[in-house]
Amino acid sequence: MFPKLDDSKTISDYRTRYDDLVEHIRPHVQLVFPFESEMSDQRIGNAVAKVIERVRQMKAVLGDAYTIPSARTVEVEVLLVKQEIIDLHDALYKEPEFAKFLNKQIPYRPHVTIARNVTDSEAKQIVKKYNAEGNRQEMIIDSVSIERILENGDSDEFFNHELGS
Numbered sequence: 644m645f646p647k648l649d650d651s652k653t654i655s656d657y658r659t660r661y662d663d664l665v666e667h668i669r670p671h672v673q674l675v676f677p678f679e680s681e682m683s684d685q686r687i688g689n690a691v692a693k694v695i696e697r698v699r700q701m702k703a704v705l706g707d708a709y710t711i712p713s714a715r716t717v718e719v720e721v722l723l724v725k726q727e728i729i730d731l732h733d734a735l736y737k738e739p740e741f742a743k744f745l746n747k748q749i750p751y752r753p754h755v756t757i758a759r760n761v762t763d764s765e766a767k768q769i770v771k772k773y774n775a776e777g778n779r780q781e782m783i784i785d786s787v788s789i790e791r792i793l794e795n796g797d798s799d800e801f802f803n804h805e806l807g808s
Contacts, residue, residue, distance in 0.1 A: 644672045644728075646703065646755070646782035653778050654705075654719070654757060661717065661758030661769060668798040670755050672721055672784070674732050677792060678744040684789075688802040690740040691789055694731065700806045701727060701784040705755060708773040710766035717758035717769045724784070728753040 789802035
């Protein structure tokens with residue numbers, strides 16, 4: 644999901660400085676972790692469309708940043724519609740197309756990544772600075788997209804479903 648942020652500059656500033664994927668993919672909330680598969684784009688799109696067909700647009704708020712040291716990332720938590728997003732994530736992984744790709748060892752937490760491949764020390768500094776700035780901002784989630792990652796790291800969106808209003 645590519646949310647429309649009230650203030651995309653703040654997230655963009657952090658991502659430009661600390662996220663090596665900033666040039667390849669827009670800020671997003673991932674519903675399904677990346678996976679490799681021989682499934683057709685149409686089959687994947689149909690499975691997602693079935694799950695999200697009655698989902699309405701969502702207004703969310705970005706909360707505090709936190710770090711995941713083992714992943715060397717800093718993420719910003721999605722608030723307000725957090726449970727609705729978790730429910731979507733869970734529903735997608737109940738579909739046979741995605742079930743085998745679920746990694747139960749990684750708990751799902753809706754977020755927007757602002758830093759990747761940072762040291763523990765850098766991550767702690769980023770979290771402290773971001774949270775001290777009080778960067779609570781609203782965002783609208785009005786569609787769900789599916790992308791494939793190209794060999795150069797760019798994302799190629801091959802499916803987009805507008806959510807109801």
